[in-house]
Amino acid sequence: MNDMTIGLSTNGQAAISYAKLGLHVFPCVPNEKRPMTPNGQLDATTDLEKIRQWWTHAPYANIGLYLKPSGLVAVDPDLYKPDCQWEPFIEGKEIPQTWVQDSPQGGRHYIFRADPNATYAGKLCQGVDVKWDGYILLAPSVVNGKPYTTVEGRYLATAPVWVASAQRVSAEPFDRATLTAGGKPIPDRSEHFYGAVGKLKDAGLSIDAAESALRTDPFTYGADKYLGSGRDYLRRELERAWGKLDSPAPQVGRPAFQLRLAGEWEATDPVWLIDGFIEVGALGLLFGDPGVGKSFLAIDWAYCVATGTEFMGRAVKQGTVVYVAGEGHRGFGRRREAWGQHHGEDTLTAPVYLSHGPADMLGAVAEVKAAIAALPQPPALIVFDTLARNFGGGDENSTKDMTAFIAAVDQLKAAYPDCTVLIVHHSGHAEKQRARGAMALKGAVDTEYRLDASPAGLVLANTKMKDDQPPDALHMQLQPTGKSAVLVEGDAPVAGVSEQQRMGLDTLMAVLVEMQHPGDNTLIPTEVWRQRFYDGMGDKTPNAKRQAFNRVCKSLMDSGSINKCGDSYQIMPTLTSRLTIMKAARKVGTV
Template structure:
């Protein structure tokens, strides 16, 4: 990073990085989606010229970042996954959604960012609650809107836009079929089995969607559907509605699948709640899924930065359990494994095969099963469908010993990870899933916090619900697994791995975890932790506690006041939480000690800097102890 870049704000540096990828960006007023700061022309003024980008964000350091999609060669599926009527999950059922760059919007929606096909125009609507954005723009991380922030869920390059995203280019005018043959057959199957409990408004919506999806060939299917039921929805009225329907692209296959949900999909039966007398509870010695690392009957979390190797470790553990292979020298309890993958399906297949090749094993007959798509655990119907699928499989191959949810973000559903209420709903869904199989371990794979790398991202309610938690951190070639919570056992010592490349027999390559060498690790402080240390020094100069010329520390209240003054939190509560975390982290890292609310830096260099800061021979800010 050069000196010119360092003077830019966080948003300015992000905008410059996007421009470096060839993306066309433009500034919008902080907290808005439409107030363009460049005046006439709006997002059409977007550029990838670094000098112009630098000039804009030097002038408006807090400006949001707009991305001109068409000019950048991108198309986005903008799914309102936080809305209950969003048709995204129904639409992609049975389709392969490529692993691509994904961003969460400020409201909790999801942006699936793909490479646009040259010379192609896209329809404006995919299905209910999902827009196709190409001629227009979106905001990019770390832009803000309505109190929320845009943030990337993955750090991948955009993949080519899937074939099942409808195009305008070359499409003939008129009522022709706009869906694939597989979708046509699935629609006809759903129509044949669907009950007619639709309101008149939804009945008309279904007609519009069918005409758009199937064209004139759908007329007979529509009339057959309506003729099965009495009343106004019989032949004459059905014919009139069909003949006057004018498809406009706002309803299609996804709308059909949403409207034709079965009663079981619409309403999930609640679980029973039982009570057990304490005298009937049986105690037994701990049983480990992985010796010394993970007990059975637990809920746990593995977190770390993107690209640190989390999924490699989760795959390694899963295959060890499924095959009975020791996990890096630790015995495992062999059993069925369910891997609920939200991303990287092709990459996971390569990792599984690399593991098998490295260990000299065949994957044929191994009781490990991967989902074809992500779950949406905040949605009751989606969560129940996962449970039903695992129950069905367990009846054939045995109860699961391990269920992996990779990652939390991709399987969360339409909600906000930072919301205590919605995180609580996700935890309840995890508990409900695991409770079906008493011996099972449920492991969640998650990202570390944006600013606080030492903890997992999102609401703290998650950590409180866990039985165990591990952080995976990459430094150079070393991947260090550190236990950060062990509810009912002694925390294990750190375990160090490295990634070793494996050339696959059928082409391509992947990697596997091998034992690594421990490195001398320096604690890398976050920006907020650095602010805590800086404000500590400032408070020490003004209000330090001294005893006969020796520096004894800083009173908590003096340090807090200086931190609040410098911290950029929008509310006093935000400043309070940030200071509490920083204070705890610096003590945990061995940077500070605390005695009777007096904090003393453990680094002699810090104390010396404070001692030497006086230029007139007096002790700065001398407060007798």
């Protein structure tokens, strides 16, 4: 092992080794043959640093080999197919000793050096392809849980003459129509491709975004046959299809709307993303006052899902996470680092994808869909933090605009049915017990949580659980860690706190959360706390706000919770005991 392979997975080390032999490699989706890079095989390289970056980001990525620039050609007999004519074809022909590997399905690759004066393409016979201007996967890649295995070593013989005798498969004329879409003809050989293009167009994607999606997942979209000749070939066919197709897209298969006897629907148990809290495929809402700690919780959930780490003792289903952050990117890095330090997890390579800025979900959802489609794995969780910052130019109080936002989110859920979407939102200005804006949002979500500050820390309360038993309230606290803080499970509320003190403590806790220093002797600027307190009193008169704040300060000073220090208030140990965790972890890894 050398410096380039230290810390890499087995697949990453193998990819580096192949590249050192002059082979052009690129990553493919783990357990699949689909490329992970935007341009598929065209992104293949021998650049060791680039390859290291790819497999550091995706340790279990399969290894794709682009044959032509590597100077190689492969004979690919599908030995597992009953109609494969390999044995009769090869009888009497010499197969020189060369690199051989078996595929998971039972096929075989004979890999040769390509004769620079020869051209290779097409089929040798039924069930036997010659691959040259294309790619294959290399051992130890795995597909459907089964690995590619090396049969013979990596000695490479020059391809025998009979490999170059492969007959080209002639394509039928492009304009031969046997299917119509929007009144325009579709060639039968491209029905799959045209149907995919039509769906991308109907989804509102631009032609550039559609091209990106096709290149990211060419096999699914039927675009792989256009990649062998380079980018211009795919773009040309895409433009032809784009021009021929009118909306709606051709309906292939069963119609979108159907009726079925209700008794035929199976009653299934819930599948939880976070056990007892939020289901796989659900639409969730997390709301609370500004600064209360919503983003701390959303980031906690995101990294629990990305790493498969339990959330405060509750099982989590692991998967890729998309975090659409409208603000706070600098703080995100500190919180990510603190979370990894607390849980002992590597957050640098965890599959959490952070947006560069907010998304305009009312006007540019196609851009969001295209960006997600380009990821190596479909998301298990998408977080919008916050709704306001991702609402574009809409009005949260408008039922029409909120319904449009929900429809945009539904597009993402339709594209990824097993993906949970979490929306982070603010409390109402006057009604703190509900989320801000139009009620259409609460009607649409499957589950809803309110996060409040309390004398004991933070309280997460379920306010809607559509199909399951609501979980009990969860008491949490912020524990300073590294350059930020993390959430840990906390004590139950402390008794004996008056309503007047509770009001002061709630606003004081919000300031502490923002400062990320809930500890002894912390100084809170009076003006910062006062303004937060005033904001919480809604439309009360300035005089009423001032008198209430003074009463709260006096009450907390009398109880020994705070002390006046010039233009600030000092947090005393009596109050600290209510705001920080004072008990041991219930289990290893929780605290």
